[in-house]
Amino acid sequence: MTPREVLALCREREIQAVDLRFMDFPGTQKHFTIPAKILAEKSFEDGFGFDGSSMRGWKAINESDMLVVPQPDTAFVDPFMSNTLVMTCNIQDPITREDYAKDPRNVARKAESYMRSTKIADVANFGPEAEFFIFDDVRFDQNEHECYYHVDSIEGQWNRGKAGSTQNAGYKIRHKEGYFPVPPADTLQEARTEMMLALMECGVDVEAQHHEVATGGQCEIDMKYAPLLKTADNLLRYKYIVKNVAVRHGKTATFMPKPLWNDNGSGLHLHMSLWKDGKPLFAGSRYGGLSEMGMYAMGGILKHAPALFAFCCPTTNSYKRLIAGFEAPINLTYSYRNRSAAIRIPVHSPHPENKRFEFRCPDSSSNPYLAMSAVLMAMLDGIQNKIDPGHPLEKDIYDLKPDELAELPSVPDSLEHALQALRDDHKFLLTGDVFTEDVIDTWIWYKTNQEVAALRERPHPYEFAMYYDI
Structure with a gap:
C-alpha cells in the first residue's frame, strides 16, 4: 500500500490506534502506539522519535534520539487489539536522516540491494x-x-x-x-x-x-x-x-x-x-x-x-x-x-x-x-x-x-x-x-x-x- 491507501484503510476500518513496530538488535520485536488521527502522509517521511539508548546494543545516552519511519507496504489490521493498525518501521538518524546501520531491517534491505547490484539475481x-x-x-x-x-x-x-x-x-x-x-x-x-x-x-x-x-x-x-x-x-x-x-x-x-x-x-x-x-x-x-x-x-x-x-x-x-x-x-x-x-x-x-x-x-x-x-x-x-x-x-x-x-x-x-x-x-x-x-x-x-x-x-x-x- 501507499501512504494514501493506508490512510484510506484507517478510515474504512475505523482505526483509532496505530502500532509502530521494529526489531531490536538481538531480535526482539518492539513497539509503541500513536493515535490514528496523528498519522498523516508526511508521517511516512518525517517519522516519529524514540529513545534509541534504551534499545540493547544501539545508541549511547548522549546520542539517544532516533526515528521510526513507518513503511506503508507492511500495514495490517491487528487481529488481537481493538481498532488498531500495525506497521513495521525503518530506523533513521534524526539529524542526518541516514538509515541506521544497526537496524536489522536495514541490513536486510542492503543485502537485497547488493544482490541486485551484482547482476547475479534480482x-x-x-x-x-x-x-x-x-x-x-x-x-x-x-x-x-x-x-x-x-x-x-x-x-x-x-x-x-x-x-x-x-x-x-x-x-x-x-x-x-x-x-x-x-x-x-x-x-x-x-x-x-x-x-x-x-x-x-x-x-x-x-x-x-x-x-x-x-x-x-x-x-x-x-x-x-x-x-x-x-x-x-x-x-x-x-x-x-x-x-x-x-x-x-x-x-x-x-x-x-x-x-x-x-x-x-x-x-x-x-x-x-x-x-x-x-x-x-x-x-x-x-x-x-x-x-x-x-x-x-x-x-x-x-x-x-x-x-x-x-x-x-x-x-x-x-x-x-x-x-x-x-x-x-x-x-x-x-x-x-x-x-x-x-x-x-x-x-x-x-x-x-x-x-x-x-x-x-x-x-x-x-x-x-x-x-x-x-x-x-x-x-x-x-x-x-x-x-x-x-x-x-x-x-x-x-x-x-x-x-x-x-x-x-x-x-x-x-x-x-x-x-x-x-x-x-x-x-x-x-x-x-x-x-x-x-x-x-x-x-x-x-x-x-x-x-x-x-x-x-x-x-x-x-x-x-x-x-x-x-
Whole structure:
C-alpha cells in the first residue's frame, strides 16, 4: 500500500490506534502506539522519535534520539487489539536522516540491494519452516540460591500416569512420535488452525500447519516463500500471532530451540532460491537437479557455515538442539532428500520454479533480518568465487562409523565457538557495506557478555545431580 491507501484503510476500518513496530538488535520485536488521527502522509517521511539508548546494543545516552519511519507496504489490521493498525518501521538518524546501520531491517534491505547490484539475481526467495512449542504451563527462575525451570503439556508423555485429569485421557504423544497425529492425541489442531487463519488475514500466505515430531506440543506452520525482506517481516507477524493465539487458548508458545531434554528441538529450516527476470536460477542438470549456480551457492553456505551460526543459531540453547539423533544436522554436508544433512535438496516437484535447497541449521531464536542476510551473502560469495560444495552425503549421518564421521566437517558445538568463527570469517559479510564492522563487533560483544559469560558463571541444576556429593 501507499501512504494514501493506508490512510484510506484507517478510515474504512475505523482505526483509532496505530502500532509502530521494529526489531531490536538481538531480535526482539518492539513497539509503541500513536493515535490514528496523528498519522498523516508526511508521517511516512518525517517519522516519529524514540529513545534509541534504551534499545540493547544501539545508541549511547548522549546520542539517544532516533526515528521510526513507518513503511506503508507492511500495514495490517491487528487481529488481537481493538481498532488498531500495525506497521513495521525503518530506523533513521534524526539529524542526518541516514538509515541506521544497526537496524536489522536495514541490513536486510542492503543485502537485497547488493544482490541486485551484482547482476547475479534480482530476487532471493526464502521459504521458512518455523517450529515452536505450545505448553500449558511454564515456570522458571534464577537467583543467588536457586535455579529451575518447569514446563508442562497435557499431551506430554510424562503425563501418562497423572491422576485426576480427564483431558486427553490415555492419548499422550511419545518422545519423537509427534509427527502428524490426529486429534485427540493432537490437542492443538484448533489453535494451529486459528493461527493459520490469522496469518492469512494479516497478509501472510500459508502452505500448511501440523503437529511436529516432539512430544509436549511441538508445532509447525509453513509460510509460502517470498523475497528476503518480506519473509523477515512475515516472521515477525508469525511470532506475534502464534504467541497471542496461544494466550487466547490459555497456553504459552515458545520459539526456544531446545526446551525439552531428550526430544527434538525447534528449527527454522530455510528453503532458498535465486531468481532473475522472473526465471529460477537454481534448476539445472547437476546433482539433485540443481544448476551450477545452485551448487556454488551451497558451497558458499558450507564454507562460511561456522560464522553463519553466530546469526542463525545465536543462543546458548541453540547448541543443545544441534546434537545427534534428533533430526538436527550436526555435520556440514549436503544431500538429495536426506534430512540428516545440513543442506537438503527436496524432491517434491520436478518443475524448475520449485527447485531450491533447504538450509536446516538455523533456528527461530535468530533475528531473521540478520540471519537471512548473512545466508544470502554466503550464497553470493559462493557464486562469485565458484566455491565447490564437495561431495554429497548419501548415507544417514547417524549410521556412519567413527572414522567416516571424523572426515565430515561438523557444526560449532557452542555459541562461543560460533562467535569465534565470525571473528575469523566475516569479510564476505562486509561486501557492499551490507554488514559493517560495527555491526559485527557489537553482535560479538553483546552475545559474549550478555549470554555466553552470563551462562558460564551460573551453577546449572544438573551440576548438583552430578557433583553435590562429590
